[in-house]
């Protein structure tokens with residue numbers, strides 16, 4: 001018999017140790033700690049340093065920690081989905097590399113590309129595999145090395161982004177808690193406001209595209225801001241209406257961390273106090289697909305069985321989406337099972353893909 005829903009049964013994250021502060025950015029471009037803090041809420045972000053280390057390195061660290069924490073053998077994982085917008089390569093996909101690095105062999109693995117909404121998209125896909133009864137143990141990773149595609153001469157974008165990864169385990173719900181509903185939306189006409197001009201099949205890389213700095217994130221911030229506020233409000237409102245949820249019934253909002261002001265406006269429109277909203281933006285910035293699972297990891301010790309969570313994201317595409325999740329395990333107990341920072345089972349040893 002197919003299960004009625006999938007539940008998140010564990011979460012683990014990884015952020016690289018190198019910190020890039022606002023003060024350091026102010027020495028690189030014409031900006032200030034005051035401007036960045038006031039306009040975005042960001043104080044610092046993590047940057048992945050080290051030759052040959054890509055998004056897969058952080059994803060693998062997160063998955064390794066997840067496996068260790070849940071005492072799961074890599075052979076027992078049946079599917080791994082990685083949401084990323086900064087894959088190590090155009091191909092193979094980053095999910096394949098992560099599986100290889102952590103010893104998950106011969107199971108399906110693929111990437112989902114939906115920019116900042118990628119984690120919600122990937123979670124929704126994984127949910128369907130569990131609902132259909134196809135798999136019982138699925139890992140969803142959100143991982144991005146934004147520092148690889150950010151132009152550190154462009155003050156309008158370089159202050160916003162950081163690197164990081166986090167992974168969740170999805171299994172059939174044992175007690176009815178889990179993913180109750182999800183909404184996915186997209187509008188490709190929004191591409192003009194947020195994209196990378198070159199490097200894809202439309203404009204393959206040439207010496208000229210590199211010289212013109214066309215391989216970096218191009219964002220019209222004020223336009224994206226406007227759509228992001230509208231999109232986040234729309235999905236959260238829709239999910240609440242579809243599930244007969246009032247604001248006082250929500251325990252946690254888990255928003256994509258692009259700008260503190262966008263999150264505050266979304267909460268205000270929902271009528272939710274800020275102490276019910278998860279924030280990591282001050283310390284990690286916008287880690288794209290990793291923001292939502294990193295929030296879950298950061299707040300894990302506060303999460304109780306049955307807590308009602310509202311996840312919401314907006315990003316490039318445009319894509320946006322939301323999910324209503326009831327928490328399925330004792331977060332306080334689980335949070336003690338693995339070291340909080342960078343606690344993968346590699347013990348600091350660098351594990352590269354088997355062919356690199």
Ligand SMILES: CC(C)(COP(=O)(O)OP(=O)(O)OC[C@H]1O[C@@H](n2cnc3c(N)ncnc32)[C@H](O)[C@@H]1OP(=O)(O)O)[C@@H](O)C(=O)NCCC(=O)NCCS
Pocket residue numbers: 030031032035036039040116155156157159194220221222223224225228258259262286314315316
């Ligand atoms: C990027 C963002 C923080 C900019 O904030 P803003 O208040 O919209 O600022 P604007 O872009 O209107 O720029 C205002 C001024 O600040 C300046 N500015 C931009 N970045 C700056 C920086 N890092 N430091 C100092 N000044 C800066 C601009 O040049 C502009 O100056 P001007 O008025 O002299 O032309 C904001 O628009 C934003 O968060 N956008 C959404 C990002 C997002 O959600 N992305 C989602 C997908 S990842």
